[in-house]
Amino acid sequence: MVAKIYTDQDANLDKIKNKKIAVLGYGSQGRAWALNLRDSGLNVTVGLEREGNSWKQAEKDGFKPVHTEEAVKNADIVIFLVPDMVQRYVYLEKVKPYLKEGMDLVFAHGFNIHYRLIEPPKNVDVYMVAPKGPGPTVRDFYTKGGGVPSLIAVHQDYSGEAKEKALAIAKGIGSTRAGVIETTFKEETETDLFGEQTTLVGGVMELMRSAFKTLVDLGYQPEVAYFETINEMKMIVDIIYDKGFSGMLKAVSDTAKYGGLTSGKYEINEDVRKRMLEIAEKIRSGKFAEEWIEEYGRGSPTIKEGMEEVENSLEEQTGRRLKELIERGKPKS
Numbered sequence: 001m002v003a004k005i006y007t008d009q010d011a012n013l014d015k016i017k018n019k020k021i022a023v024l025g026y027g028s029q030g031r032a033w034a035l036n037l038r039d040s041g042l043n044v045t046v047g048l049e050r051e052g053n054s055w056k057q058a059e060k061d062g063f064k065p066v067h068t069e070e071a072v073k074n075a076d077i078v079i080f081l082v083p084d085m086v087q088r089y090v091y092l093e094k095v096k097p098y099l100k101e102g103m104d105l106v107f108a109h110g111f112n113i114h115y116r117l118i119e120p121p122k123n124v125d126v127y128m129v130a131p132k133g134p135g136p137t138v139r140d141f142y143t144k145g146g147g148v149p150s151l152i153a154v155h156q157d158y159s160g161e162a163k164e165k166a167l168a169i170a171k172g173i174g175s176t177r178a179g180v181i182e183t184t185f186k187e188e189t190e191t192d193l194f195g196e197q198t199t200l201v202g203g204v205m206e207l208m209r210s211a212f213k214t215l216v217d218l219g220y221q222p223e224v225a226y227f228e229t230i231n232e233m234k235m236i237v238d239i240i241y242d243k244g245f246s247g248m249l250k251a252v253s254d255t256a257k258y259g260g261l262t263s264g265k266y267e268i269n270e271d272v273r274k275r276m277l278e279i280a281e282k283i284r285s286g287k288f289a290e291e292w293i294e295e296y297g298r299g300s301p302t303i304k305e306g307m308e309e310v311e312n313s314l315e316e317q318t319g320r321r322l323k324e325l326i327e328r329g330k331p332k333s
């Protein structure tokens with residue numbers, strides 16, 4: 001079956017026009033959602049834990065942020081845009097005590113509901129609008145008249161209107177300008193984690209780093225390796241984004257076509273797919289969630305070490321050295 005695609009005419013902002021929306025968190029997604037929803041004419045309050053950097057940024061953007069409980073007490077719709085590992089605490093300490101019948105709890109990713117870290121009472125709506133793109137892009141596309149596609153899902157429909165409201169939020173952040181597809185919390189959570197681990201974040205980065213290291217270990221200049229295995233990736237991905245794989249294949253030389261079509265399959269083989277399946281199983285069984293919660297509980301040492309290793313790597317040093325050159329070459333309009 002082909003998925004139904006919802007666009008602007010399938011979504012009605014009136015469903016949430018008179019509701020008070022609390023956006024909790026002002027980071028990557030929080031800032032984008034708060035600004036887009038406000039620009040779409042909706043009533044947005046930013047709720048934050050502390051008067052720190054996010055608070056200052058929200059004020060700079062013309063919001064009057066309030067503390068989380070205050071935002072929640074006055075809200076009809078509460079949107080969780082604090083980090084996944086913080087949502088359970090925020091729910092238990094700052095949302096649950098002030099829950100009112102008929103309130104809406106909205107998520108941008110299904111993690112906390114799917115893995116049962118948050119278990120809301122029966123008399124509220126629980127739904128999701130999950131942008132399939134980074135927060136700054138959600139804002140950038142919206143201001144330029146476009147939108148990043150989103151998935152919507154309904155976990156609990158107390159009002160009977162949860163799906164309409166999810167579509168309205170999706171419209172408010174610009175997603176229906178592109179298109180929105182309905183999913184479940186389970187499907188969104190598992191595919192989102194799989195995507196960021198195997199491809200978007202983990203896979204692409206390590207593929208590029210492995211190719212870079214192979215060339216440098218063979219004695220080639222790091223700058224040449226950087227241009228080849230890291231910098232040019234954007235240009236190739238941009239063509240895939242516009243014209244698909246076949247469009248990309250048409251844009252490269254026949255030599256690259258032949259080499260790519262043969263060596264690509266040799267490199268990314270059955271063994272790699274077996275590992276992808278293992279990663280999917282770890283996500284589906286809940287083992288990855290367990291491991292991540294444990295890591296977070298220990299102060300995220302693996303993230304700290306990993307970030308440091310990346311920042312100090314030869315490829316990053318080379319990238320920093322080439323930064324000026326790369327900036328000079330960027331299109332000017």
Ligand SMILES: NC(=O)C1=CN([C@@H]2O[C@H](COP(=O)(O)OP(=O)(O)OC[C@H]3O[C@@H](n4cnc5c(N)ncnc54)[C@H](O)[C@@H]3O)[C@@H](O)[C@H]2O)C=CC1
Nearest residue numbers: 025026027028029030049054081082083086108109134135
């Ligand atoms: N980053 C992205 O582009 C995407 C994120 N999502 C989802 O959106 C939700 C929000 O994620 P991000 O925007 O990445 O979060 P983030 O890490 O950028 O934002 C954090 C916000 O929460 C606040 N915060 C951080 N630590 C806190 C703590 N201990 N207690 C209270 N507040 C704290 C920060 O001050 C900031 O305002 C998550 O559910 C994530 O999975 C979904 C799609 C893409």
Ligand SMILES: CC(=O)[C@](C)(O)C(=O)O
Nearest residue numbers: 131132133134192196200
């Ligand atoms: C940006 C996005 O969609 C990710 C990779 O899933 C995330 O930041 O969690």
Ligand SMILES: [Mg+2]
Nearest residue numbers: 109192193196
């Ligand atoms: Mg994600």
Ligand SMILES: [Mg+2]
Nearest residue numbers: 131132133192
């Ligand atoms: Mg994602």
